[in-house]
Amino acid sequence: MAVERSARLMQGNEACVEGAIAAGCRFYAGYPITPSTEIAELMAASLPCVGGRFIQMEDEIASMAAIIGASLTGTKSMTATSGPGFSLKQENIGYAALTEVPCVIVNVQRSGPSTGLPTSPAQGDVMQSRWGTHGDHPIIVLSPSSVSETYRLTFESFNLAEKYRNPVILLMDEVVGHMRERVDLHSLSMSVVDRVKPTNKREDYLPYDAAPDGVSPMANFGDGYRCHVTGLIHNKKGYPTSKAEEVDFLIRRLHNKIDHNLDDVLKYEEYMVDDADIIVLAFGSVARSAHNAVRRARQNGVKAGLFRPITIWPFPEAAVTALAQKAKHIIVPEMNLGQLRLEVERVAGSRCQVSGINSIIGELIAPDQILRRIMEV
Amino acid sequence: MKNAAMEFRLGGSGGQGLILAGIILADAAIMEGKNAVQTQSYGPEARGGASKAEVIISESAIDYPKVTMPNVLLCLSDEAYRKYGQVVDPNGLVITDTSMHLPLPNEKTMVPLYRLPVLSIAREKIGRGLTANMVALGCLNALTKSVSDASLEQAISERVPAGTAELNLKAYRAGLAAAQQLLIAK
Amino acid sequence: MALQHAQDYLRNAMMPHIWCPGCGHGIILGAILRAISKAGLDQDKTVIVSGIGCSSRASGYMDFDTLHTTHGRALAFATGVKMAKPELNVIVIMGDGDCSAIGGNHFIHACRRNIDLTAVVFNNSIYGMTSGQYSPLTPRGKFATTAPYGTIEREFDLCDLAIAAGASYVGRGTTFHAQLLTDLIVKGIANKGFSLIEGISQCPTYYGRKNKMGGPIDMMKWQQEHSVNAVAATKMTPEQLDGKFKIGELHNSPAPEYIAEYDKIIAARRA
Incomplete structure (x- = not known):
């Protein structure tokens, strides 16, 4: 059928x-x-x-x-x-x-x-x-x-x-x-993005030439540009270099091209955070447990909210800082011994309390465990 | 369904096909416009060992995807029952195979227990032990009426290996009939 | 298409190269460039992939699309290039340690798949870039910085390994037999499948010095004296062959090529 x-x-x-x-x-x-x-x-x-x-x-x-x-x-x-x-x-x-x-x-x-x-x-x-x-x-x-x-x-x-x-x-x-x-x-339904390809002639094309936070067009192998690709630090032409200014420019540009476009790269979801005293910050499957716990905490009259980073790296630092200024406590449940919590502490630790719920037993953290902690703090 | 969300836990030994049974149940619910989540846990054994499939069916969105308090517990092996059988909703029900030996939920818990010859129906009536999962689905749906027979039969036809739909539907119907008979007898 | 001079395929901007005086690698590079020219490959449709080590710097000196990868992984990168765009000619340059130690697993599986790549291994019996450690191709008993008392490990015969693993074309030349090397690479390129050409090269700086083999000329003379033509070798006794290695075409056994086989699946699926 x-x-x-x-x-x-x-x-x-x-x-x-x-x-x-x-x-x-x-x-x-x-x-x-x-x-x-x-x-x-x-x-x-x-x-x-x-x-x-x-x-x-x-x-x-x-x-x-x-x-x-x-x-x-x-x-x-x-x-x-x-x-x-x-x-x-x-x-x-x-x-x-x-x-x-x-x-x-x-x-x-x-x-x-x-x-x-x-x-x-x-x-x-x-x-x-x-x-x-x-x-x-x-x-x-x-x-x-x-x-x-x-x-x-x-x-x-x-x-x-x-x-x-x-x-x-x-x-x-x-x-x-x-x-x-x-x-x-x-x-x-989503739209496809393709890499930008060079339009200039082979003689004029520099495969790694871009603004200090830019991305250069990328030629395909076989399109006649005859590029060199190497894991050595390279100059704009793609050839190995150890010149301090070229090394510095490349490695900083690689970081800048992401760090200067955070509005585009960072994705996160917030649920009931506007008036929340307690924020649960969780990602992946654990965020579902956290959502369940926050929902039930609200039913009990507790002002809890959920912040779910969808982009884990780079870490959504500005958004978490903003939450930390309003909230009293951020709880970070995760199925490890506190890896993302380290990042939350770095960003928010001076502004509000941060604590973790950590499980390494190979089972999804249960909502009850998170709810209990919300009610405790 | 009485509750907003209905939770199912299907336990058995690896190779009995209970994960496929869970998938089919969830699929049928989605055909009816409901939300459904199916999860599983399993060990390293492809055959034997204890494995479980869990399904949550709900009219609303499902956040936590795992079953916490099953309304329906179905167990086809002692080992699975020992591992997964500890928790059942007091208003729920338990389905087990008649061949199982373990002390099963009793009068104290007041949870209705349905012992059905799932494995022997598959082996003897259908002639293929492998169809026990479909017999179990028939029993389960006769006792819970979680989804319509039509949706479940369609989900079976679409999800079982090509060329085996008739055999699996026959097994499903045999399970359905066996459980209905038990209901009448009770 | 008119034959291009080998020098026309070099990137002058990359010169000077890093190789020591007397190193054999330039001779093998020259053989590859002459082979590309003889085979009539389109410069814009030819990709050179290399690993890490002295020999693998060759890719940077060659004016094609070139890919200087990670240590040992050249064949795995090359497999991706070839599978994604089979119309490209892909030549893979590796060193002896690069290919047979850290890259040994990729090597046998590329042979087994018979994917259409031409691998040229620059075998100087030593890790030159890290200054003279023994490799799986260093003959037993020879000295290296990590074998100060002589290596007790038995060496691989890379060509035998390739044949056993399923490569469809295998040959060996030396920097002394540069013309032979060129001819073998031409045949390797022509073979529709995985081809290995082993080029015996001299490293006077480390291997030669550690093993008291003299200068580069002496080392090339050693190649001349210790090599036996594969055809002549068939008429020689084991005693006569003792301490010698075979050169020339060692294996030529066409077999179904991996991507051609895969494309039959695509054709069937899309029919």
Whole structure:
């Protein structure tokens, strides 16, 4: 029975694949790892149907390398992984950041360290997603809380990657990745952003020439520009350099191109925060527990609110500062021992109290636990 | 449905297909315009071990996606019951397989218990042990009427492997009939 | 298309290069450029991918789309380039440590897939960039900064490894046999599948000095004296072959190419 439906039951990992393909992803390289494997499986099935290509590489490092290579030809590319696999990809994520190659890395977080609890959720990669690779480098990290948001943020990850010529990390967790829920299909309509390509002649094109906070047009391999791409610090031409002013300009520009566009990059959601004394700051699946707790606290007459960062990195510092000026207490529940709380303390610690609810047992934090803390403080 | 949200917990051993049963139940609810969330937890075993699927069906938005107090608990193995059977809503109900040995919820809790030959119906009547998940869905829907038969049958047809729809529908209907009979007998 | 002179393919702005006087890598680079010219590849449709190490700096000196990647991963990057745009000619430059140690896993799997890449390994039996440590291709008993008493590890024969792993074209040349090297690379490029050309190169600065092999000329003479043509080798006894290595075409066995096979799936899915 072929009925045109306005809603579908969709899994988080499935929504990630659909969002990626809708955003124009045509190359995927990956390696099997729980709980992200469904993404690879669905990509293997879907990509050939749209003329794209999938490859299961020999390891996680190779997968990350392959998507960078593919992206250099102008093909939107993605990989997905979890826990240990994310650690393995780090060196090449740094390579993509320095060489400004757009790509999307999905990390469906699971419990760690090491093999950890492989089938259980966690949020222990907050700091790794920011600082996992060596050296100072810019990164954009988005974290979805629902299946439909997974679709939209995957799509958005491609758009941001293309716009800023930067790797974008979609930081999911096992709960969101494996959960199935209703997705209203009309909510999934989004517009595609493509990287800007050079229009000048080969002799006049400098692949890394941009304003101190700008992004330069990017030529595809094979388009006749004959560019050099290297993980060495490079000048505007792309050639290796160790001249202090060129090194300084490049690394600062890479950061500025993100930091000077925060209005575009930062996304967050607020619920009942306007008059809130107590703010619960939560992301990913835990934000759903927090929403439940805040809703029930309000039913009990307690002025609680929820702040949900959707962009985790860069951290929405100004918005949290503003909340901290009004609120008395910020509670940060997360499935780790307090990684995002460190950032909240840095930003808000001098203005209001900050405390954490931390779980590392491989289970989603229950709303009751958050509600209890709200009632206590 | 009496409550705004109805929570289901389906426990069994890996390979019994209860996650698929949960998916089908959630899918049927969405066809009826409701909200539904399905989650699961599982161990490293693809076969054996305890696994559970959870479904929440609600007329309104669902924030916390996990089941806290199931209105319906269905368990097909002793191990799953031992692991997941501790909590049931006092106004809810429990469905178990007749082959299970564990001490089951009793008069003290006052939660109605329905013991049904889910596994043997699948094995003997349908001839395929693998269809126990559909037999279980039939039992569950006969006892709870959570979604319409038509939606559930459509969801089954769309979600089971190609070429097996008839077999699975037959299993579903057999479960439905068995539970209805039990209701009449009670 | 008229043959271009090898020098026309160099990026003058990148000179001077970093290689030591007497290093063999420039000879292999020259062989690659002459092979590209002979094979008639379109300069704008040819991508050079390299890893990290002395040899991998070659990509920067070559006027194509060039990709100087991370240590050991050149073949994985190249796989992405080739899969996303199969019409590009992709040549991969690696060193012995780069290819066979940190990149060993990528190497055997690129061979196994028979993906249409031409890999040229600059084998100087040493990690030169980090000043003289032994690699998996350093012969047993030889000296290096990390093998001060001689290495006890058995070396790989990279060509045998490639053949065993499924590469469809394999050859070996040396910097002494530069013309042979060029011809082998031309054939490797022509092969629709994974090709390995091993180029034996001399590192007088570290390997030669550590192992008292003399200057660059002596090291090239050593290559001449210790190499045996693959065809001639078939008529020689094991005793005669002892201490020698084979050069020339070692394996030529066309097999289904990875992307061509993948594209059959695309065609079937979209039919």
